[in-house]
Each structure stands twice: as C-alpha cells, then as structure tokens.
Amino acid sequence: MARLFHFRSFWNFLGRNKLFTAINIFGFAVSLMFVLLLGLYVQDELSVDSFHENKERIYRLEADDGAQFAPGLAPAMAARYPEIEAWTRVCTKDGYTLDPIAGYTDETVDAKILLTDSSFFSIFSFPFVEGNPATAMHTWDDVVLTESFARRLFGHEPAMGKMISTRGIDYTVSGVVRDFEHTHFRNPDMIVPIDNWLRSSKTTRSFLAGQMNTLNDNADILIYFQGRRNADLSARLDTAELNRCFKQELRLRRFVENISGNPHLNRLENIYLDRQDPGTRGNSPIYLLILGTTVLVILLFAVINYINLSVAQSGFRAQEAAMRLLLGSTRGQLFASYVTESLLICSVSFVLALLFASTVEPWFQNVLQTKVSLSEGATAENIAVVLAGVVTIGVASGLVPAYVLTRFKPIDVVRGTFRRKTKMVYSKVLIVFQYVITIVLIGCSVAIVRQLDFMRHSDLGFDTEQVVVCRNRCTAEQAAGFRDRLMQIPGVEVVSFAHTIPGVGDGSGRYIHTDIEGQFHGIWAYYVDTAYFPALGIEPLRETGQRQPDGSRIWLNRRAWNDLGLAPDAVEYTKGQEMRHKFIISGMVPDFSTSDFTEDTYSLLIHVSPDTETGYILIRLGGTDLYGTMDKIGELYNKEAGGNYFDGRFLQQEIDDMYRSQERMAQMIRTFSLLAILISALGMLAMSTYFMRQRAQEVAVRKVFGATDREVLVRLISGFLKLVAAAFVVAVPAIWYLMNGWLSGYAYRIPLSWTIFAAAGAVAFVIAFGTVLWQSLKATRANPVLAVRD
Structure with missing residues (x-):
C-alpha cells in the first residue's frame, strides 16, 4: 500500500529549492x-472594562457635544426614574x-485626583488591596489611594x-485600590469624595460652581x-x-436652546472605543480595523506566495507525482500529501513566529503603548x-497547489506536454492582487x-519653537515676584501666566449667551494676563x-467677531434680552489654532487681566542656548x-504630542508597507526564477532566430x-477612497495630490523592475544550445 506522505521526498525537494523554502517559511513566520x-492587542482593546461585575447595567450620560454635565443632574434624574439603581459622578x-x-x-508630592461619589466603588469593580469598597469614602475626610501612589508615599x-494633607486639608486613607488598568478611566493617585471636596475647597468651588444641585453649569x-x-x-431613557426631561422638566439651558443635542446613554462596553473625555482614555475603532485588516492582508501575501511558488514548481514536480501515481498512490493520497506539505511549512513558520514575536514584543509595546504580551495572552482559549x-x-494554502499537481495525466508528463500547459494564469492574478495591496499601502x-508633516509645520497662528510651557x-x-525673578535669567524675554494654552491647556470654558435679539452664541473663553500675546x-x-470698567480688556478673534455680526468699528457688544449686559x-486678534487639526477654529473671547488666576506659565526665550536657559x-x-x-x-513638543496616536498609526502602516514590499519582492524574485526556467526554451529559440539580448530582456x-x-x-481608486475617508476627519487637511499616487506607483515599478532584472539577465545570457538540448 502506498504511503500517504513521503517525508524524505519532501525534505529533498526543500533542499533542492532553498529559495522556495526560505521565502515561504519567512513569509509565513513574519506574517504570523x-x-x-x-x-x-485588538482582543485586549475590545475587552476594556469587561472585568466589572455589573458591566451590562452601567451607562454613561452623553450628548453630541460631549459627556460633561452639571453635578446636580445625577440626583435629579435618579429622583425621577426608579429604573436607576445607583449613580456616580466623576x-x-x-x-x-x-x-x-x-x-x-x-x-x-504631586497628585492626580479623581473626584467621585462613594458609590463609585459599588458600581465599578476595582479590586482593593487595603480596606473595603463598602466602607471607603463615607466620611468627609476619607481618601482612597491607588496602589502605586500608596507605595510611593x-x-x-x-x-x-494614615494622614495626608493638601492645601491645608487633612485626609485619612480609608482604602488602597489596585492601579486602574484595562479601563477607560486614567489611573489617578487619589480618589476623593466629590461633594466633600467642594465643601472644603474654595478653589474647586469656583471650578464646579460650588453647588452640588447645579443643573445648568458646564x-x-x-x-x-x-x-x-x-x-x-x-x-x-x-x-x-x-430630550423631554431636559427641555420640559429640568429646563437645561444647553438643550432648551439646542446648544447640545441627542442626549443618550452609552453602554460601558462602548465608551472606550467611542470617545475620549476629560480624565478618560480611548481608542479609535477605525484604527483597530486598519491594523487588523492590514495584518490579515500581509498574512494573505504569505499564502499567495506559497500558492504562486508551488504552482510555478508544478512543472518540475510533475515527474515525481507521476511516478508516485504509477507506484500505486491514488489522487486523493497525492492531494493529501501536498496539503500536508503546506501544513508542515506553516507549522515550522509558526514556531519561528513565536520566536520573532518574543523578540519584537518590546518594540511593539512601545509603538502601540500597550502592555499585552505573549505570556499573558497564552490562555487555553487563545492557544x-x-x-x-x-x-x-x-x-x-495547500489546496490550490494540490489541485494543480493532481489534475494532470501521467501520460502528459511522459510526452513532456504538462510543463507547457502550466501557463501561470493563477499566479499572474495573484501577483496583480499582491501589488494592488502593496501600492495601496505605500500610497x-x-x-x-504628508498629513502629519502638514500638521506639524503649518502656521498655527502663534509661535511654538522658543516658548516653554509649565504648570503654575x-x-x-x-x-508677580516669580515673574520678576524669571525675567532676570539671561535669555528669558517674556513671562506670561495663562489659564489656557492653545492645544495644551484644559482650562477654557464655553461662554454661552443670547444676544438682544434672542440669537444664541457659543464662544470659548480664555483667561490670560497682559503678556500672553507677546509670549505667543x-x-x-x-x-x-x-x-472694561475694572481695567481688564476683552479681545475677540476674527471668527467670534464675524459670528457676533459686529461692525468693523464696533467697540462694545450687548448680550442678554433681559439684562442687556454690555462688554x-x-x-480683534487673528484666528489661531485652539485644538488639533481635527477641529475647526473656535470663536474665542480672550479676557486679559493682570491678576488672572492661572494654571500655566508661558516663557518666551531668546538667544541660541535655549536648553541652557531652560535648565x-x-x-x-x-x-x-x-x-x-x-x-x-x-510648546512645539506639546503640539507634537497631540498627534502621537496618528504617529503610531503611521509607524505601523510604514512597517506593514515595508513588509508588504519585502514579501512581494521575494515572491516576485522566486516567481521570476521559475518563470525563466519555464521559458528557457522559448528564449533560446528566439535567440537562434536572431533576437538580440536587449529585445529578449525587454x-x-x-x-x-x-x-x-x-x-x-x-x-489608484482604492487609495483615493481610503485616504479621502481618513482625511475627512480633519478640519485642515492636505489635498490628495497626484504625486501621492505617482510615488506609490513609482516605488512599486522600481521594486518589480529591480527584482526581475537579475533573473532576466541570466536568462538572456544563457547558452541557447543548453536550453534546447534540455
């Protein structure tokens, strides 16, 4: 009885075809x-917040313009809807x-503080290292620390x-919770009761309007x-x-005047991939889709290479297959044998893939800012x-080659006609597909x-290169005294204290009002000192x-001036139908970028006062030794x-940080593009090798009949x-469709120039030309007598 699989025969084949072996194993290993x-990584990102026991029953209140609401809204809604079992504010x-x-x-010691209600730990299942979630944060001076911060202290x-103090207020540690991981919340240092914090903190009282029953505060x-x-x-809900509740019962101004729209409850499991809000983190589902799709395409490249190279080898393996059929093997056994070969190559590649993955794991974690690892992911289900x-x-991978190698008749091999029947139709289609994806990735x-470069080097409307920003x-x-001492340092030109810095500060507030005609206007307010404009x-x-009567000044940017419909020579503006308050x-100042390039410029009201209570210091430097001055x-x-x-x-470093996620995506896409180029080039090299072997006799005949080396090479x-x-x-249309959709997310974007498509095509043509040139030269320079004799 014929054996199902001839391992020695397969081993000898791999040894005689080292290029075939190396390309297939390398392609599979890197792709895997x-x-x-x-x-x-994708599995980890899709399971954020999945550890909470009541995750199916937890929702966050949101609206089209964000998820920030007044503190009094939570108890007001709980009183109206018995379906609400618990609520917490963060x-x-x-x-x-x-x-x-x-x-x-x-x-x-600096501390990041999370303000919330005592119900926070009954709703969310964050594990405690010390203490009990049921008794933590139930008195006015309670505080819960995260584990890393507790160890630091x-x-x-x-x-x-133990007792800790901040701003003259003493707190008692009532619990230590494990560091926040795998959640959309950012990891804090301290968790403090929000209502008690407000009662005891004058500064924070101004931050949150000071009344926990406030409904119309932003x-x-x-x-x-x-x-x-x-x-x-x-x-x-x-x-x-x-909408009915907010407009008719609670009379929330943002919704009554249609400033905000489409309020809704968002399930906890969706928050991480939906949006980021103050104090939270998130990821883009489009980003995950791009990464997942791209890596699957790279894997498909490896499969295509295996199919192409195996089919290209069919003419040279036909004699072996015919012999096995004549010795008693059935076509089914032969088919299973070739599929088994593919399975063995893939298995060996998988072992190499594990070694490669463990080697590049630190780079991968750094690029994607993740902690996922092979060891933690080696669960029984994943394995x-x-x-x-x-x-x-x-x-x-083995199905197509097995089909090609088992469908011939042994008599064709004896006659020598089988090799002429293998016209590489499958291979040509698959090569085209490979290069389509390669060109798309390059484009x-x-x-x-180019978009990242455009965002980094565009004129933002203010200076960034020689401006230092730090917290105040x-x-x-x-x-005033600190400003004077800073100004005495050589190289310091301007010192400004500001509540908000474009693209950096989070201290701006939305100034919402109606004018005397009842029209709504939404303007963002910046609170700065008199050195703010010179500093930037x-x-x-x-x-x-x-x-203003108090000596302060109010400036509007060009957009706010136009939105308010002010005359060119206007010197005042009246707001409010009843109070008719004037400022x-x-x-007017120019429009300048107030966020990243995904959002358009805001309407700005800039309140300039010498004694503005601020959160940031801007320091404009001069001279050449900028880093020495900063020291x-x-x-x-x-x-x-x-x-x-x-x-x-x-400040330029802060601006660059806004585009860190886009930079990570660009780095991964570049990596995949290089990988696609490499795998495609290797596949093309091997294909050209076997293709030239198949066409050796044709080349010889053409040269015998007078064709020059140049003509044959072309x-x-x-x-x-x-x-x-x-x-x-x-x-080309695929690049346009994908990039037009991606760029639509930016208010300021590059045009899809023809040079993008030309660059992608040129790279692909150069790679293909360079890959096949060597094998083509060998074929044209070969002795035609040897080819005809063979």
Whole structure:
C-alpha cells in the first residue's frame, strides 16, 4: 500500500529549492508574528472594562457635544426614574500637591485626583488591596489611594489610617485600590469624595460652581448610571425621553436652546472605543480595523506566495507525482500529501513566529503603548484558536497547489506536454492582487506622513519653537515676584501666566449667551494676563483702545467677531434680552489654532487681566542656548516650589504630542508597507526564477532566430511590469477612497495630490523592475544550445 506522505521526498525537494523554502517559511513566520501580536492587542482593546461585575447595567450620560454635565443632574434624574439603581459622578484634576508626610516624604508630592461619589466603588469593580469598597469614602475626610501612589508615599507599610494633607486639608486613607488598568478611566493617585471636596475647597468651588444641585453649569462632570436588574435603562431613557426631561422638566439651558443635542446613554462596553473625555482614555475603532485588516492582508501575501511558488514548481514536480501515481498512490493520497506539505511549512513558520514575536514584543509595546504580551495572552482559549488558525492557514494554502499537481495525466508528463500547459494564469492574478495591496499601502503611508508633516509645520497662528510651557504653582500674590525673578535669567524675554494654552491647556470654558435679539452664541473663553500675546507672538489685527470698567480688556478673534455680526468699528457688544449686559471690546486678534487639526477654529473671547488666576506659565526665550536657559528656569522653579517639580517643555513638543496616536498609526502602516514590499519582492524574485526556467526554451529559440539580448530582456521584463501596471490601475481608486475617508476627519487637511499616487506607483515599478532584472539577465545570457538540448 502506498504511503500517504513521503517525508524524505519532501525534505529533498526543500533542499533542492532553498529559495522556495526560505521565502515561504519567512513569509509565513513574519506574517504570523504580526497576527499573534496584533490579535492580542485588538482582543485586549475590545475587552476594556469587561472585568466589572455589573458591566451590562452601567451607562454613561452623553450628548453630541460631549459627556460633561452639571453635578446636580445625577440626583435629579435618579429622583425621577426608579429604573436607576445607583449613580456616580466623576471628575479629574491635576496639579494638586501633598504636603510632606513626617517620617515618609521630605518634599511635597504631586497628585492626580479623581473626584467621585462613594458609590463609585459599588458600581465599578476595582479590586482593593487595603480596606473595603463598602466602607471607603463615607466620611468627609476619607481618601482612597491607588496602589502605586500608596507605595510611593509609604513604601511597603500599610497605608490604611494614615494622614495626608493638601492645601491645608487633612485626609485619612480609608482604602488602597489596585492601579486602574484595562479601563477607560486614567489611573489617578487619589480618589476623593466629590461633594466633600467642594465643601472644603474654595478653589474647586469656583471650578464646579460650588453647588452640588447645579443643573445648568458646564462643569467637566461625567455621570454614570447603574440600572436595576431586569430593567432596560437604555430603552427607558432613550433620546426622546431624555430630550423631554431636559427641555420640559429640568429646563437645561444647553438643550432648551439646542446648544447640545441627542442626549443618550452609552453602554460601558462602548465608551472606550467611542470617545475620549476629560480624565478618560480611548481608542479609535477605525484604527483597530486598519491594523487588523492590514495584518490579515500581509498574512494573505504569505499564502499567495506559497500558492504562486508551488504552482510555478508544478512543472518540475510533475515527474515525481507521476511516478508516485504509477507506484500505486491514488489522487486523493497525492492531494493529501501536498496539503500536508503546506501544513508542515506553516507549522515550522509558526514556531519561528513565536520566536520573532518574543523578540519584537518590546518594540511593539512601545509603538502601540500597550502592555499585552505573549505570556499573558497564552490562555487555553487563545492557544486553541491559534492552533486552529495555523491548521486552517496551512490547509488553505495547500489546496490550490494540490489541485494543480493532481489534475494532470501521467501520460502528459511522459510526452513532456504538462510543463507547457502550466501557463501561470493563477499566479499572474495573484501577483496583480499582491501589488494592488502593496501600492495601496505605500500610497496610504505617503498620504498619512504628508498629513502629519502638514500638521506639524503649518502656521498655527502663534509661535511654538522658543516658548516653554509649565504648570503654575504660584498663587496670585506670588506670581508677580516669580515673574520678576524669571525675567532676570539671561535669555528669558517674556513671562506670561495663562489659564489656557492653545492645544495644551484644559482650562477654557464655553461662554454661552443670547444676544438682544434672542440669537444664541457659543464662544470659548480664555483667561490670560497682559503678556500672553507677546509670549505667543500674536499681533492684534485691530485695536479700539477701550477697556472694561475694572481695567481688564476683552479681545475677540476674527471668527467670534464675524459670528457676533459686529461692525468693523464696533467697540462694545450687548448680550442678554433681559439684562442687556454690555462688554467693552478692546480689539480683534487673528484666528489661531485652539485644538488639533481635527477641529475647526473656535470663536474665542480672550479676557486679559493682570491678576488672572492661572494654571500655566508661558516663557518666551531668546538667544541660541535655549536648553541652557531652560535648565536655569528649572533650577529657579524648583527652588521656589521646594522640590523637583519643574515640568517645562517647549510648546512645539506639546503640539507634537497631540498627534502621537496618528504617529503610531503611521509607524505601523510604514512597517506593514515595508513588509508588504519585502514579501512581494521575494515572491516576485522566486516567481521570476521559475518563470525563466519555464521559458528557457522559448528564449533560446528566439535567440537562434536572431533576437538580440536587449529585445529578449525587454520582452521578459515587460511581462512582469504589465502586471504591476494593471495593479496600479486598480490601486489608484482604492487609495483615493481610503485616504479621502481618513482625511475627512480633519478640519485642515492636505489635498490628495497626484504625486501621492505617482510615488506609490513609482516605488512599486522600481521594486518589480529591480527584482526581475537579475533573473532576466541570466536568462538572456544563457547558452541557447543548453536550453534546447534540455
């Protein structure tokens, strides 16, 4: 009885065809490496917040313009809807400092604070390391620390019951919670009761209007509801019901005047991939889709290469197959044998993929800012899925070659006609497909890089290169003295204290009002000092010379001026139908970028006052030794603050950080593009090798009948370049469709220039030409006598 699989025969075949072996194993291994790593990454991103016990019943209140609401809205809604079992409010604050703790810390310590209600830990299942979620944060001076912050303060000693102080307020540690991971919340240092914090903090009282029953304040409060069991809260509180409640019962101004629209409840499981709000983190589902789709395409490249090379080899393996059939093997056994070969190559590649993945894992984690790893992802379920996937890929890759190698008749091999019947039709189609994807990836990569370059180097309307930004630790009384000491440092030209910095600060507020005709206007307000414009290099377009009665000045940007319908010579504006309150206009400034390029420029009201209470310091530098000057600023800053707290960075660095996620995507797309180019080039090299072997006799006959080496070379190369040309025709509309959709998310964008398509096509043609040139030269220079004799 004939054996099902001849391992020795297959081993000898691999040894005689080292290029075939290397390309297939390398292609599968690298592709599977990315499948493993990105599969774990996507799985991790899709399961954010899945560990909460009541995740199916937790919702967040949102609207079209964001998820921030007034603090009094949560209890007001709970009182009206019995389907709400529990609620909690969440707000994050940075820039708070803990006083030194006797016996533990000698210096003050910065802390990121999460303000919330005691119900937070009953709704969300964050595990406690010390204490009990049922008893934490139930008195006015309670505070819960995250584990890493507790270890930073107290080392390995228990933190429960210890005292900490900030801004003259003493708190008792009532619990230590494990660091927030795998959640849409950012990891805080301290969790503090929100209502008690407001009662005891004058500064925060102004931040959140100071009244917990406020309904019409624009505070950065996130509201979460937990529905009762067997109650469909999202169906009860749909958009129509929420609109009715907000407009008719609660009379929320944002909704009555249609400032905000489409209020709704968003399920906890959807928040991470839907949007980011203050104090939260998220990811783009489009980004995940692009990564997942691209890596699957790369895997498909490896499959295509295996099919192409196996089919190209069919003419040379036919004699072996005919012999096995004559010795008693059935076509079914022969078919299974070739599928088994594919499965073995894929299995060996999988082992190499594991080695490759463990090697590049640190790079992968750094690029995608993730902690996923092979060791943590090696669950029984994942292992079963991966093994099933490897088997599926191996079997699927071997089906076409097995079909081609088993459908011939042994007599064709004896006559020598089988090789002439293999015209590589499948291979040509698959090569075109490969190059379509390669050109698309190259084109998308070029477009993304150009958009990133455009965002980094566009005129934002203010200077960024020589401007240092840092957080302000001074009180209003200390600011003047600190400014004077900073100005004494050589190289410091301007020092400004500002509540908001374009693209960086989060201290702006939306100034909502109606004019005397009842028309609504929404303007964002910046609160800055008199040095703000010189620090950022902003030159006024128009000055009226007028001031407010208190001596402060109000400037409008060009967009706000036009939105309000002001005359060119206007010096005041009246708001409100009843109070008819007027503010005096000092002038107009140019529109400047207030966010990243995904959003259009806002209408701005800039309130300039010498004693503005601020959150940031802007320092404009001169001279050439910018970093030396920054070091001196840091020394003075730390001396004034009483610790190593200087966090100054150049404003350009802050602007670049806004596009960090796009940069990560661009880096991954570039990596995939290079990988696609490499796999396609290797596949083309091998295909040209076997193709030239099949056409050796044709080349010999043409040369015998007088064709020159140049003519034969052009004919051979042009056949492959025609395939690339066909791929280019198909790829151009695909690039346009994909990049036009991606760029539509930017208010300011590059045009889809013809040079993007030309660059992608040129790279593909150069790669294809260079890949087949060597084999074509060998074929044209070969002795035609040897080819005819063979």
